[in-house]
Amino acid sequence: MYEHLETAENRDTLKRVVVDPVSRVEGHGKVTLLLDENNKVQQARLHIVEFRGFERFIQGRPYWELPVLVQRLCGICPVSHHLAAAKAIDQLVGVDPENLPVSADKLRRLLHFGQVLQSHALHFFHLSSPDLLFGFESDIGKRNIIAVLQDFPDIGLQGVKLRKYGQEVIRMVSGKRIHGTGAIAGGMNKHLSKEERDTLLADIDQILEWSAASVALIKKVHCANLPYYDDFATIRSNYLGLVKPDGALELYHGGIRAKTAAGETITDHFDYCNYNDLIHEEVRSWTYMKFPYLLSQGKEDGWYRVGPLARVNNCDFINTPLAEAARVEFKAHSPEAMVHSTLAFHWARLIEVLHCAESIKELLHDADLLVGELVAQGEKRYEGIGVIEAPRGTLFHHYQVDDNDIVTKANLIVSTTSNNQAMNESVRQVAAEYLSGRELTEPLLNNLEVAIRAYDPCLSCATHAVGKMPLQLELRDVDGVLIDKLIKHDTGDIERV
Amino acid sequence: MTKTITLDGKTIPFTDGQTIMQAATAAGEYIPHLCHHPEFTPHGSCKLCTVKVNGRNCSACTFPAAEGQDVINNSQELTDDRKKITQMLFVEGNHFCPSCEKTGNCQLQAVAYYLNMLDDHFPLFYPHREMDASHPDVLIDHNRCIFCTLCVRASREQDGKDVFGIVGRGINKNLAVNSASGKLKDTDLDKNDKAAHICPTGAILIKRTGYQVPIGQRIYDHHEINEVTLLSENHHGE
Numbered sequence: 001m002y003e004h005l006e007t008a009e010n011r012d013t014l015k016r017v018v019v020d021p022v023s024r025v026e027g028h029g030k031v032t033l034l035l036d037e038n039n040k041v042q043q044a045r046l047h048i049v050e051f052r053g054f055e056r057f058i059q060g061r062p063y064w065e066l067p068v069l070v071q072r073l074c075g076i077c078p079v080s081h082h083l084a085a086a087k088a089i090d091q092l093v094g095v096d097p098e099n100l101p102v103s104a105d106k107l108r109r110l111l112h113f114g115q116v117l118q119s120h121a122l123h124f125f126h127l128s129s130p131d132l133l134f135g136f137e138s139d140i141g142k143r144n145i146i147a148v149l150q151d152f153p154d155i156g157l158q159g160v161k162l163r164k165y166g167q168e169v170i171r172m173v174s175g176k177r178i179h180g181t182g183a184i185a186g187g188m189n190k191h192l193s194k195e196e197r198d199t200l201l202a203d204i205d206q207i208l209e210w211s212a213a214s215v216a217l218i219k220k221v222h223c224a225n226l227p228y229y230d231d232f233a234t235i236r237s238n239y240l241g242l243v244k245p246d247g248a249l250e251l252y253h254g255g256i257r258a259k260t261a262a263g264e265t266i267t268d269h270f271d272y273c274n275y276n277d278l279i280h281e282e283v284r285s286w287t288y289m290k291f292p293y294l295l296s297q298g299k300e301d302g303w304y305r306v307g308p309l310a311r312v313n314n315c316d317f318i319n320t321p322l323a324e325a326a327r328v329e330f331k332a333h334s335p336e337a338m339v340h341s342t343l344a345f346h347w348a349r350l351i352e353v354l355h356c357a358e359s360i361k362e363l364l365h366d367a368d369l370l371v372g373e374l375v376a377q378g379e380k381r382y383e384g385i386g387v388i389e390a391p392r393g394t395l396f397h398h399y400q401v402d403d404n405d406i407v408t409k410a411n412l413i414v415s416t417t418s419n420n421q422a423m424n425e426s427v428r429q430v431a432a433e434y435l436s437g438r439e440l441t442e443p444l445l446n447n448l449e450v451a452i453r454a455y456d457p458c459l460s461c462a463t464h465a466v467g468k469m470p471l472q473l474e475l476r477d478v479d480g481v482l483i484d485k486l487i488k489h490d491t492g493d494i495e496r497v
Numbered sequence: 498m499t500k501t502i503t504l505d506g507k508t509i510p511f512t513d514g515q516t517i518m519q520a521a522t523a524a525g526e527y528i529p530h531l532c533h534h535p536e537f538t539p540h541g542s543c544k545l546c547t548v549k550v551n552g553r554n555c556s557a558c559t560f561p562a563a564e565g566q567d568v569i570n571n572s573q574e575l576t577d578d579r580k581k582i583t584q585m586l587f588v589e590g591n592h593f594c595p596s597c598e599k600t601g602n603c604q605l606q607a608v609a610y611y612l613n614m615l616d617d618h619f620p621l622f623y624p625h626r627e628m629d630a631s632h633p634d635v636l637i638d639h640n641r642c643i644f645c646t647l648c649v650r651a652s653r654e655q656d657g658k659d660v661f662g663i664v665g666r667g668i669n670k671n672l673a674v675n676s677a678s679g680k681l682k683d684t685d686l687d688k689n690d691k692a693a694h695i696c697p698t699g700a701i702l703i704k705r706t707g708y709q710v711p712i713g714q715r716i717y718d719h720h721e722i723n724e725v726t727l728l729s730e731n732h733h734g735e
Contacts, residue, residue, distance in 0.1 A: 060628065062636060064707045069596040093705075175712025179595065182711075190711040404630035405704060 001235065002428035008034050008043035015039075019445050022046075022452055029459045031448050033431055039438060044431035046424050046452060048289040048459050055410045063089050063384075063401050067183050070397070070412070074458055076122065078179050079115035079170055080390030080415075083108055083252070084397040086183035087386030092401055094378020095186040097253050103372035104187035109252050110363045111173040111182060112388070116251055117211075117356040118166025119391035120308070120349045123456040124214065125159020128346060132221050136450045137443035155217065158210040162353070165200075165207050169360060172196040187375035197364055204361045208322075211357040214350045215326045222347050223333065230334070232434070233342040233426040233451035236261040238294060238304035239313050240418065242389050245269065247316030249323075249355065251389040257314050258294060258304060263337030266294060272387035275396055279413065289420050289459070292413055303421035306393025307455065308348035313338045318351070320358035326351045342426050345454045349391075390415045392456050416457040426451040502566040511562035518546055518557040521570065522730050527723035528570050529579055529608055531586075531697050532645035533558040535730045537654055540646050543586075545579050545608065580612045588619045589668075591626065591640035592698070598707030599699030601715030605643060606698075607722035629674070632681040634688035634704055642672045642700040652692035660686045672700070 008014060011034060020030035034043035054073055061069060067085040071078035086108070090100060097105075130143040133152060141147070149156035167177040172192060174180025182188055222229045238261060242254035255269030256278065270278060281290040282299060293302030304310070312331075318324040330347055331339065339348075363369065386397045393415030400409040430451045435444060499510045502517070504526055511520035516539060521528050532543040541559035548557045549569040557570070569575065586592075586605060594600045626639035644663055652660040660681075664673040676683035686693060688703055696702070712718065716725055 062628075062630060062704065062707070064705055065596060065598060068598070068708060072596060180712055181708045184708050185705070189709050190714075405636075406628070406630050 002044075002425055002432055005041060005044050005428040005432060006424070011043065014042055017440055017445070019448055022449050029452070029457070031427055031445075031452070033435070033440075035440075039436070039440070041428075041431040041436040044424075044428045044448075045286060046420075046427050047287045055412055058410050059407050061407055062405050063092050063399065063407055064185055064405075066397075066399065066407065068179075068181060071179055073412075073414075075178055076458060077115060077119050077391050079111055079174070080388055080395055081397070082174070082180075082183055083112055084386040084388045084390070084395050085399075086185070087253070087388065088384035088397045088399050089185040090386070091384035092381055092399070093185040094381055095376045096378075099376055099378065101187055101373040101376050103191065103368045104183075104374050104376075106363060106366055106368050107173055107188045107192065107374075108183060110192070110360065110369065111170060112252050113356040113360045113363070114166045114169025114173065116166075116389075116391045117207075117353055117360070118163045118170065120353045120356075120456075121159055121162035121166060121214075123391075124218070124346060124349060124353075125156065125163070127456075128453050129155065129159065131446070131450050131453065132218075132346065136447050140442060140446075143446070158213065162207060162210055162214070165203060166356075169200060172200065184375065186377050187373075189374070191371060191374065192369040194370060197369060200360070201364050204357070204364060208354075208357045208361060211350075211354040212322055215347075215354050218347045218350045219326075219329065222341075222343065229343045230341040232447075233430050233454065234340050235342065235422060235425045235429060236340050237422055237425075238266065238297065238302070239310035239338065240294070240304045240306050241311040241314050241394055242272075242387065243269070243315050244319070249311055249315040249318045249327075249352075251311075251352075251356075253388070256387075256394070259314055259338065261338060261340065266296060272396070273385045275385070275387065275398075275413075279396075281413065281417075287420075290417055291420050292418050293421075304418065305422045305455075306415055306418040307345065307391075308352050309339065309342075309345045310393060311389060312348040312351055318355055320355050320362070322358055323351050323355035326354055342451060342454045345456070349456070392416055392458055393418055414458070416455070416459065419455045419457065423452055423455050423457060426454070500562075500564050502562050502564070502568055504568045505571050515562050516558055517548060517550070517555070517560050517562050517566070517568055520562045521557065521568075522727060525727055525731075526570065527727055528557045529611060529722075530558060531604055531608060531643065532647065534647055534650075534695065537647065537650040540650065543582070543643070543645055545582055547575065547578065549575065576612060580614050581618070583609050583612055583614050584616075584618045586643050587614075588617050588621045589624070590642065591623065597641070597699045598702065599641070601712065601718055602710070603699060603717075604697035604722065605641075607717040607725070610717070611722050626671075629681045630704075631683075632686060632704075635681060635686060635693045636702045636704050637672065637674075637681055638700055638702065639672060640700075641698045643698055644670055644672065645697060647695045647697065648672070648692045648701055651695040652686075652690065655691040658685055658690065658692070660684045660690075660692055 014034035014036060017033040018030055022029045022031060029046060029048045032045050033041055036042055054070060058069055066089055067082045070085045071082040073081050126145045129148050133148060134142045171177045174182030238258060240258040242250045243257045244250040244254050256272050257268045258266040260266060278295060279292050280295050281292045283290055293299050294304055312327055318327050330351060383400050388395050395415050396413040398411040399407055402408050427448055430447050434447050501508045501510050504521055509520055509524035518528055518533060528546045530546040532540045533546060539558040541556040546557040547554050550566050594606055600606060629637040646663060649661045652658045659675050662673050663670060665671050674681050674684050693701060
């Protein structure tokens with residue numbers, strides 16, 4: 001809808017405004033606006049300016065390092081990378097998800113619920129709540145978690161403690177709050193001890209209460225600001241995510257479901273091992289982040305959104321009662337089959353927090369966490385694909401190994417990458433509808449960041465490709481005269497012009 | 498009559514033929530080391546066990562204990578030197594502890610913690626070193642080799658083989674294997690050999706076993722290397 005704002009004509013004559021860095025997101029990105037003489041926005045882009053290269057440097061390493069090595073992509077959702085890689089290397093040792101020992105499967109699920117709980121709590125309370133509680137254009141001095149703790153101490157503290165609980169779950173299952181071990185090829189390396197289980201059980205009812213309160217809070221904030229919250233940064237998109245066989249919300253393992261903006265099914269229960277038949281990625285010259293799209297829908301219309309909004313939109317129901325009741329209310333607030341409001345990401349995210357809290361409570365009463373077989377083993381394979389619903393959306397890990405157990409090829413499609421086109425569309429929508437023609441000020445520019453922040457992007461995770469990025473190198477003399485110019489195309493070909 | 502030396506002012510006994518390292522260990526005194534192992538001929542190459550004997554620097558693992566020696570082990574000067582040596586070992590290789598499967602069980606890492614090494618200090622070399630994953634059960638990651646020669650000695654002295662050797666000099670030194678192809682798969686190394694289990698770092702590893710020991714149950718998770726070493730070296734062979 002706002003594609004025309006991706007690339008302006010006569011760019012040299014336009015005024016440039018840069019938001020750099022985009023704050024209160026994971027990783028480094030910037031937004032550039034090109035304005036004409038009447039301050040009308042002619043171009044708006046979200047650029048991802050950091051560069052990682054994980055896909056390349058894990059080549060040549062032994063496969064059993066992958067869950068521990070690739071989780072270093074991120075300090076916020078390392079567990080998601082850890083588990084996606086673990087699911088992939090399960091296949092390398094001949095263990096399919098249905099053959100994973102029951103205890104290992106439940107321990108991984110507990111680990112993942114802890115992860116999603118802490119990551120969502122961090123995002124909502126620490127990063128986004130200042131915008132939502134004080135206003136998008138409020139004083140910059142107010143837009144931080146410290147101000148939230150001062151003005152809304154109960155809410156701020158609950159957020160901090162919710163995150164802490166999720167991290168404690170992670171620590172007890174994987175040994176550390178950040179970058180632990182835990183998942184190994186074919187299973188897990190330890191059970192939960194009875195003491196650990198009892199410690200987590202002691203606080204879970206309080207966590208459930210706070211999680212329910214957070215859903216009530218975001219519903220109140222969202223509905224009190226209608227129709228603004230339903231319009232701001234809102235775009236109509238396809239949605240993609242995993243679901244259980246019965247259509248329920250799923251975070252750890254399931255088939256892929258994709259729906260159109262109208263709620264029509266594009267694909268359902270699609271085996272993620274064939275993801276290459278479903279999704280392709282496009283490279284553009286002005287950002288390090290790729291643009292995935294659904295092959296069947298084509299490059300122009302095939303982009304989609306992932307993450308809490310996609311998952312809660314896509315699923316038929318949630319299998320925990322409080323979260324399901326919240327989902328029903330969430331869907332009912334919109335007259336459409338799918339909720340398209342970008343700010344509704346927050347609402348969906350907190351419904352998932354509630355689902356995680358309920359699921360953790362249920363799991364903690366399961367004796368399989370404490371005893372039972374931990375590791376399975378099968379026939380060696382040469383290719384493994386692991387897909388999981390990370391906090392920010394569907395995460396794909398794909399590896400190939402040789403006879404010596406060494407990784408020869410890796411492909412990662414990280415959640416935030418899937419939201420790349422959508423985030424750019426939202427930025428362009430805000431630029432066109434809320435900023436264009438106005439004198440730009442810092443509070444006004446925060447609107448762009450609010451739009452990006454709703455997606456909870458992890459830019460560090462999403463910029464891992466190497467060797468495919470287009471590059472232009474110019475050599476100029478002291479007077480600025482161009483002496484030489486090299487262009488590396490996205491095919492890898494280098495041209496001198 | 499018992500013969501004695503003084504170690505940091507404390508009188509400790511020794512028997513003829515013992516090195517300073519052996520006497521100190523038997524007396525419950527830890528001298529930091531990496532290339533020394535009580536089961537194998539001393540090598541004296543890592544220099545971490547450098548002590549002052551009557552004012553002169555000596556390697557405790559090779560220097561015989563003798564009546565009248567006044568040995569300094571714990572001094573700020575020696576700790577600083579040992580820390581520098583450890584920092585040099587780190588920067589000369591590619592030691593990425595956060596993702597290394599030996600982390601928590603690694604003597605190099607444990608010594609660094611013991612010496613309170615908080616940074617690399619020296620510029621990292623980032624040397625280009627290959628891995629040899631050709632053997633079905635054992636992997637060599639040359640990035641982590643510190644040339645302690647424990648695998649060389651274990652193979653010769655205990656396994657009765659001659660699988661490993663150090664070739665080249667200075668900065669070009671590297672760990673080589675005894676096969677025409679230069680690949681580990683073409684040697685007679687077996688995964689049960691002592692040489693396959695002796696590496697103090699993560700340079701020689703048994704394949705497909707990484708990360709199986711949970712955090713909290715690894716060797717150095719709860720005890721520093723001085724405690725672990727004194728316990729194991731005073732009870733080896735029992």
